[in-house]
Amino acid sequence: MSVDSTLEATQEASAAEDRAGFDEIHILWISEGMSCDGDTVSMTASGQPAIEDVVQGLVPGLPKVHLYNKVLSPSLGGEDYLVPFRAAARGELSPFVLVIEGSVPNQNIIEDGGYWTSFGNDPDTGEPLTLNWWIDRLAPKAWAVVAVGTCATYGGIHAMAGNPTGCMGLADYLGWDFRSQAALPVINVPGCPIQPENFMETLTWLLYHAAGSAPPPPLDDMLRPQWLFGKTVHEGCDRAAYYEQADFAKDYNSPKCLVKVGCWGPVVNCNVPKRGWMAGIGGCPNVGGICIGCTMPSFPDAFMPFMDEPTGGSVSTTLIKPYGAVIRRLRGITSMAVNKEPKWHHNGPELTTGYDPHWRP
Template sequence: MTIDSGTHDVATEPSRAEAREGFDEITILWISEGMSCDGDSVSFTAAGQPAIEDLVLGLIPGLPKVNLHNKVLSPSLGGEDFLAPYRAALRGEIAPFILVIEGSIPNQKIIEGDGYWTSFGNDPETGEPLTLNWWIDRLAPKAWAVVAAGTCATYGGIHAMAGNPTGCMGLADYLGWDFTSQGGLPIVNVPGCPIQPENFMETLVWVLYHAAGSAPPPPLDQMLRPQWLFGKTVHEGCDRAAYYEQADFARDYNSPKCQVKVGCWGPVVNCNVPKRGWMAGIGGCPNVGGICIGCTMPGFPDAFMPFMDEPPGGSFSTLMVKPYGAFVRRMRGITNAVVNREPKWHHNKPVLTSGYDPHWRP
């Protein structure tokens, strides 16, 4: 780089990524009035890397100041006091904000004029309940980012299963899979029934760093899930996976072996719980003897029912691996026996038998 009259020669200056302006403060408006059990709100309070307390107290370097509004954690008096920031966001008085939706979205059109499926506060003028759909229609277009928390919000979940009367769906089904927020982001889906606490907080922190201007958008897969969290299967991270390879399968739920034949869908389900655990790295379905029923998947629950039955492909896949697994298990058993013996020169006799040969010395 050359210097001329105290200024840099632009032609020879190294290229740099263009800095993007970020926000110093952002609001999170969390609505859990979708068809749900509020389990996702409860679950994310168990996060520790980081904890929600660290987030709202500003203890994470580089993040904007976060104003969180969630009914489970709200110190408000409830009612209109709790609804105040949501109404302010409608009026354009709060920006930027991240809209988090918990619970599946019912189809209000099928009962238009004949009641409602779920509501969030009342219309101040008429006193009539305001539906979840009403709020989403007005807040989502104004939101800097939109996050769906839990399988109900991402793909419909339990309430959207076959035969339901509500016409429930996931948030992307409702807003459209090509929806883009004010921040230029698609909907960010974090599935789980409920969400794994660290998965949600890690994703939220990434979105917040992006809002601060210090990180790129979070990479999402074709189902709008964070790629780094849902890019591998349960089976790939499961402590029991080696038993599958050796065709050593559990026949009951007290066994430490692979549980495919007793109903586990782990080989085809995108989820990192076996590797991450549930709280503080502890727990997680297969880690504690539970089968994977596919609760993070778009096809849940219909595609995985009846629970506890061997998956349709389980019989064929376990049959195919059986001769290979039996042979490998036998060969490994032989090798294990060999390497479990100490070398023959480990003895207290007056002669050295280790094979030591000093021929290289002058």
Template structure:
């Protein structure tokens, strides 16, 4: 079954055409103890469409009441007070449905010989020993209403999963299985980015919450479990430098406003909307501010995009092929530009009217 077919199945409910009833209140259990820098939690504080504060305060009409449990944003004093809803959910005693959000890549705990762990979240109440991220995933994922991976590390492994790493890190779907389904029948929802674009995350989370409320179908995901409407186009298709590529007008250094393919930009083949959406308040985004795209939203990142400053393998061929076309187009557009940069000849202050105006209907 494809993701789209699975989404339709979830929207109809397990018994046929009947819509799954919505929930009035939901917890978001956010664990950022994956192999991570907490950059995604920090990035999300900049979201505006909607702002995370608006969701938590109930200012978005139609959403269920949201209780957010995130260590960066938590109003608790930490410790056991913060861990309480996580422990209850792990025991199967959660007060309400919960969405599990994971930040950071998942290490392979099986490759450690003897004692030790890669990363942990809280301690075992009986032994005092650290509880690994893997333990929490094993307990929480089967009980979660939905599971969301935020950032490239959580979605596909990211920096920590690159060749030569000793941790065996992977993405959340690699760990749970790409056929994983939550209690609501949803696959892992992947929202990549290093860090995640804040509005991309909040927009997707809001869609999931509307689905939880029974007010929307499941979010449409592509084969890599990314939101289709966000990652369905490439950086190049939304880049304000794309016209330079078409005209074979390439930057030779990073100070140029022209297309940066020949100085290392992977935009033509990377699925990301940042040039179109910007970063904060519609401003920023890598190529928009002179940075090359290094493919940080992609499953193959970082290995398939290194060395970052080198011209992509296909860049030399495509730029050679487009060069004669681009030169011709530039010349033709230059001629047309010169023509349309001149005013029509009838705009003058002489006695005769020379616009060609002919009131032939007059006697």
């Protein structure tokens, strides 16, 4: 057999193995980034699917999942909790998905030692092990790497102008050309915090891919799941028709479009108005709150001050006023016409509907 034939056979065997997928997989969730752990808390509210259903094997077709998350862990904590993480760092745990929650600080800007955030201690020296230490060792070995929440995806609050930590998103830290063992880039699921089903839906797709029964999840150029972040808040907002009619709210008690009181919905990629927040209920503009762009890479700097009219908002709302005035008037006329009963609705002796069986002789 020639070298080329041997190589081709090896590649085909490898591809067949990849399609076969895994029967079992580990999820190592580190929330020791600069964060509030809000993404973990939010994730527990998902119902489609629930994290409990995934871990208990109640979702058909998924591999058996072992989840290691400090909020949901049944371990005793401390070194007992760190066992799978240390094993993965040594290359003794595979395959696993690495989930990072929270911004990644820049350790290189600390000149005299110290650390921004840590996860466990070095067993030899007793010194804290930084988040960066863990990422450096786990990410290259991970089957897939997921950044959960805006802090982990793009830096978020901790990476805003003037911060002393040099915080950044996970893709900034690893490099946007990073590829995991499954040849996947960092998968970004932004949100402050995440919408529960957005994360669980992405994780479920990823697990089906791990099982060999689905392709990789499609991502946009900012590594977000396309099917979740391909539309704007405005496109799914119940208040969008008021914008078209140039009918804008002047305060937060109004049911009308909130653009002039600070809403960034027309330019923000997010599906919360459509999906709601929990069990299909809630979502910022659905309950009278403005969109502040918390799923966006430039959050929060580009969207502050939050309560001010967005940049360009005055121009767009001014341009739409004459159009909106005409549309409102025309719709009003049509509304009056269709709000009347037809004249043939009466109890008189004559039929006035225009009924004319012309096909009869």
